[in-house]
Amino acid sequence: MKIGLDIMGGDYAPKAIVLGAIAAHEALSAGERLVLIGDTSLIKPVLAEQGFNPDHFEYVHTEEAIGMGEHPTKAIVQKPNSSIAVGFQLLKEGKIDSFASAGNSGAMLVGAVFSVKTIPGIxxxxxxxxxxxxxxxxxxxxxxxxxxxxxxxxxxxxxxxxxxxxxxxxxxxxxxxxxxxxxxxxxxxxxxxxxxxxxxxxxxxxxxxxxxxxxxxxxxxxxxxxxxxxxxxxxxxxxxxxxxxxxxxxxxxxxxxxxxxxKYGGSPILGVNAPVIIGHGISSPEAVKNMVLQSKDMIETQLVEKIKKAFK
Amino acid sequence: MKIGLDIMGGDYAPKAIVLGAIAAHEALSAGERLVLIGDTSLIKPVLAEQGFNPDHFEYVHTEEAIGMGEHPTKAIVQKPNSSIAVGFQLLKEGKIDSFASAGNSGAMLVGAVFSVKTIPGIxxxxxxxxxxxxxxxxxxxxxxxxxxxxxxxxxxxxxxxxxxxxxxxxxxxxxxxxxxxxxxxxxxxxxxxxxxxxxxxxxxxxxxxxxxxxxxxxxxxxxxxxxxxxxxxxxxxxxxxxxxxxxxxxxxxxxxxxxxxxKYGGSPILGVNAPVIIGHGISSPEAVKNMVLQSKDMIETQLVEKIKKAFK
Structure with a gap:
């Protein structure tokens, strides 16, 4: 299981997100891997500071990020190398099993519908x-x-x-x-x-x-x-x-x-072909941790498959 | 100035309404008269109990009342002798300058539109x-x-x-x-x-x-x-x-x-040709008192006239 997490989104990114990922790691078992998407040069120092073994995570390096105030559709189209756009690309290709971000909510919604698409019938x-x-x-x-x-x-x-x-x-x-x-x-x-x-x-x-x-x-x-x-x-x-x-x-x-x-993690987007969660802009490490665990639950329970079946 | 008050409406009617009227009386000046609409045989004992001079109020006796659960339009049409219907009749005839009730909200809305009617242009x-x-x-x-x-x-x-x-x-x-x-x-x-x-x-x-x-x-x-x-x-x-x-x-x-x-009295219906206020169902004497004072303010400031002028 690969849980995708945008490191660049949220008011306290990247630090709060990385700290949340570390906290989540403790609660995940060996087969449940976190994939951190974002500027790795910003991630690594936080891990070092925390004395955390970087091998526990996987990384996809991106250099662009979508800001909180950007126009969702424009940003997704014009910033294909942003952490959100890359996250959705990975999700679409099945390289991650879920994607979560505390970044631009509109871009997350647009990205979900553009990439993994709406479940047929919905x-x-x-x-x-x-x-x-x-x-x-x-x-x-x-x-x-x-x-x-x-x-x-x-x-x-x-x-x-x-x-x-x-x-x-x-x-x-x-x-x-x-x-x-x-x-x-x-x-x-x-x-x-x-x-x-x-x-x-x-x-x-x-x-x-x-x-x-x-x-x-x-x-x-x-x-x-x-x-x-x-x-x-x-x-x-x-x-x-x-x-x-x-x-x-x-x-x-x-x-x-x-x-x-x-305590709850984030807000799931329901009705698209993969688990996608939008975190609160002011997400703290605890919120991020719970968003990761919520992602895991959505993957583990095969919620998306069950939704697809209901709409067949 | 004659302020009409339905004595029969509200969860604690008639007692809470009469007590509210007594409290309001203390705050009104000589020319500001309260007209109590409802079953006078229920009003008088409360006044006696409070040692309140009944001559301070005017009375319009009614024997019917509209219940909280009744269908608004049906109730207004089928109970022309109810305190709410009579209140609106008095308002329409100019015998009172405002009408307030903590009774059936729907009947109050329907009654207002049926009797004093919507201000032209609204x-x-x-x-x-x-x-x-x-x-x-x-x-x-x-x-x-x-x-x-x-x-x-x-x-x-x-x-x-x-x-x-x-x-x-x-x-x-x-x-x-x-x-x-x-x-x-x-x-x-x-x-x-x-x-x-x-x-x-x-x-x-x-x-x-x-x-x-x-x-x-x-x-x-x-x-x-x-x-x-x-x-x-x-x-x-x-x-x-x-x-x-x-x-x-x-x-x-x-x-x-x-x-x-x-503390606020009630909810004014805005856009009809006279001051009409709907009180909360659970109105206490204090709420009723404030609803009366709010009625007075609406009359005194000629709010309805000002609204009419704005929509001319």
Whole structure:
């Protein structure tokens, strides 16, 4: 198993990423190899400083990098030698089994769709994120920003993707899938939500538990919450801002601690032909480590194969 | 000035509403009269119990009431003698200058549009809510649920309505109006948000400060945040759930205290031909008192007249 990791992406790259890779290495077994993609001249000093044997990793040297503010499509096309573009090339060629980066999210999305491509039958891949649950554990929210406008059949597919992720990676048996809406009743919602409800109610692909509301994100009503990427992105950023607020206010609590994205790794792109994870821009070594372990889980459980099978 | 108040609406009606009316009375001057609409046989004992002179209020006796779970349109049509329907009848006839209720929100919205009607030129009235700001004071979020699907010109109008409310009632000079979106850049967003941005950028009706994101709800980037009612309702319910969570966790903080809806009164319906306010279902006497004072402010500042003028 080869887990690809972009060393150049993220606000604290390359150092935080390399430190995360070292931490991840401790948790991986012999056959699970990390492939660090980036400027090796920047990687090696960090390894030396940490007294870490460089032979534990594999390396693909790149000299270009895509910045956080760059236009995703332009950057991917104009910087074929950037760590993100090279990572996707390796993923496409099967030289790595997964690819993760805490860099430019848009470039990661575009790169995934350009290189390994969308799984046949899937209308649009989406971005998912883990949300802490009050009772413990985590649920999944998707889409959180890949598709600002979604049609009902696209949302139905997000339900299928989320269900498979929850079942395989979060190890939730028969996950409860819900639709984010503005009321519990079937007839509530905007036009898209109202048209999505019967599709989800009648699907045989997952256990639909109906509509949930903004107040239900963290409670136990559903394991997977589906929404369009516009709503999901606003909800996600609002939740993050609350977490930051509790930190600033000095509130300490086990539940709020679990808002810390570091514990979850990153946001998987679901619906493409390989495991791809986008890390938070401010990823710390712990976040990177967990992103690597999340990559491993996605490879090991053959999530992508299972998604392909569901959409055949 | 006659301020109409539905005594029958709300989870703790009629007692909490009558107690709120008594508290409001202390803050009103001689010419500002409260008109209590509901079953007088339920009102009088509460006044007696409180040793409150019943002559301070005016009364309109009704024997029917609309329940929280009733279908809004059906209830308004089938219960013309309910406190909400009678309240709107009085408002339409000019016998009261404003109408407020903590009862069935849907019936309040339908009743407002059926009775006093939408102001000419306004596509759709909307529901607004106050949000506490970290720096102190409050901002306005609209729409929070009256219109799940909104077109760009409707959102532009919400900006005009929010601007006038912020200026007149919140007394913010030249309010900064923003569009809730998933990125700060002009080209970000779903189709509706992308089409709304240039309309807001080019308007002469308010000071548009661009897009804000989910994380900006409580910070100082904007005084008025405009979104469709689907997004706004989810955002509002999520914020409420966070507030409840901080209470449950025992976090005490001045900012979180200001999440308490009680301090703000209710949610004004903007865009109809009279001041109408919907209170929170769980309204306490303090919330009712503040809803009455908010009604008074809306009458006193002639907000409706100013809105009419803006849409002429």
């Amino acid at each position: 209308i649009r891949p989406c971005l998912s994120t883990l949300v802490p649950k009050l009772k413990g554990g985590a649920g999944l929210l998707l889409d959180v920003g890949a598709n600002a406008d979604c049609k009902p059949d696209t949302l139905l597919q997000f339900g299928i993707l989320g269900n498979l992720y929850a079942e395989n990676i979060l190890q939730i048996a028969n996950p409860r899938v819900a639709l984010m809406n503005i009321g519990e009743e079937e007839e509530k919602g905007n036009m898209v939500a109202m048209a999505t409800f019967p599709l989800m109610r009648d699907t045989r692909f997952f256990n639909f538990v109906g509509n949930v509301e903004g107040r239900d994100l963290f409670n136990d009503k559903a394991d997977v919450i589906v929404c369009d990427g516009f709503t999901g992105n606003i909800v996600l950023k609002m939740a993050e801002s609350f977490y930051i607020l509790t930190l600033k206010k000095g509130f300490k609590d086990e539940f709020f601690d679990r808002f810390n994205y570091e | 596509i759709r009235p909307c529901l607004s809510t106050l949000v506490p700001k970290l720096k102190g004071g409050a901002g306005l979020l609209l729409d929070v649920g009256a219109n799940a699907d909104c077109k760009p010109d409707t959102l532009l109008q919400f900006g005009i309505l929010g601007n006038l409310y912020a200026e007149n009632i919140l007394q913010i000079a030249n309010p900064r109006v923003a569009l809730m979106n998933i990125g700060e850049e002009e080209e970000k967003g779903n189709m509706v948000a992308m089409a709304t941005f240039p309309l807001m950028r080019d308007t002469r009706f308010f000071n548009f400060v661009g897009n804000v994101e989910g994380r900006d709800l409580f910070n100082d980037k904007a005084d008025v945040i405009v979104c469709d009612g689907f997004t706004g309702n989810i955002v509002l319910k999520m914020a409420e759930s966070f507030y409840i969570l901080t209470l449950k966790k025992g976090f005490k903080d001045e900012f979180f205290d200001r999440f308490n809806y009680e």
